[in-house]
Amino acid sequence: MIPDKDAQIISRETQQQQDTLALLRSNGLGELVEACAHELNLVSFEERSEIPIPLSLIPQSETELDLGSDVSDTCRELLNIMEEPQHAFEYPFFIGGFTSSQNILSLESLALLYPEGTTFHTNSTLPDKDLLGKAVSDNVEKGGNVHVLGHTHPEPSNETKEESVAAKLSAETKTKYGIRDVGLNISLNDIYQLVSFRSTLEERHDFSLTVMICVLMFNGEIHFIYIENDKLLRITKEISSD
Numbered sequence: 001m002i003p004d005k006d007a008q009i010i011s012r013e014t015q016q017q018q019d020t021l022a023l024l025r026s027n028g029l030g031e032l033v034e035a036c037a038h039e040l041n042l043v044s045f046e047e048r049s050e051i052p053i054p055l056s057l058i059p060q061s062e063t064e065l066d067l068g069s070d071v072s073d074t075c076r077e078l079l080n081i082m083e084e085p086q087h088a089f090e091y092p093f094f095i096g097g098f099t100s101s102q103n104i105l106s107l108e109s110l111a112l113l114y115p116e117g118t119t120f121h122t123n124s125t126l127p128d129k130d131l132l133g134k135a136v137s138d139n140v141e142k143g144g145n146v147h148v149l150g151h152t153h154p155e156p157s158n159e160t161k162e163e164s165v166a167a168k169l170s171a172e173t174k175t176k177y178g179i180r181d182v183g184l185n186i187s188l189n190d191i192y193q194l195v196s197f198r199s200t201l202e203e204r205h206d207f208s209l210t211v212m213i214c215v216l217m218f219n220g221e222i223h224f225i226y227i228e229n230d231k232l233l234r235i236t237k238e239i240s241s242d
């Protein structure tokens with residue numbers, strides 16, 4: 001029985017990788033992915049997962065989004081923590097909320113997704129599965145229909161910068177596609193996270209949900225990315241420092 005189970009897990013992951021690449025292509029981002037992959041000889045999905053996707057290439061949504069004070073306060077705390085070089089990590093979190101009567105997305109609760117003892121990484125700290133499961137069911141129980149899986153992008157150290165895909169790309173490619181400095185783009189892997197989080201929630205909850213990822217960047221920008229009718233959309237807000 002175990003080999004069957006493994007085969008199923010592998011095929012699900014492969015499917016989501018293919019879905020991610022198809023989504024990028026149908027949103028006009030295929031050329032960017034191919035150009036970066038070609039320039040740096042990135043072959044496998046894992047190698048390509050760090051390819052930067054500039055936010056300017058994801059259209060802005062007309063939907064309004066309201067951040068509750070709990071959410072913005074915790075985001076501000078995370079920004080303060082990340083400012084210290086020894087704590088400049090990717091921190092995973094969950095934001096829950098609901099669609100209000102005027103079709104505004106109200107995001108009101110934030111749960112951190114790293115238990116004590118977590119080993120943090122600068123660009124790949126996975127959310128704790130149990131904490132994520134609990135955050136989702138708490139949100140559902142409260143009547144929430146907006147589920148956001150978020151993480152931080154800290155300011156990279158010089159070392160991290162040099163090793164990153166964004167830094168290795170030619171100035172020409174960066175200018176052509178509007179790729180910003182390391183940490184200020186989203187990555188192909190972030191879109192993969194959106195695709196897989198969305199498919200997991202759709203399998204488990206049979207009602208209409210808004211599923212998003214969000215990235216809190218060290219400069220205070222917070223970007224919410226979601227899919228509507230196969231189109232990638234973005235809502236950008238700012239967390240003020242006071």
Ligand SMILES: [Zn+2]
Nearest residue numbers: 186187190215
């Ligand atoms: Zn990211």
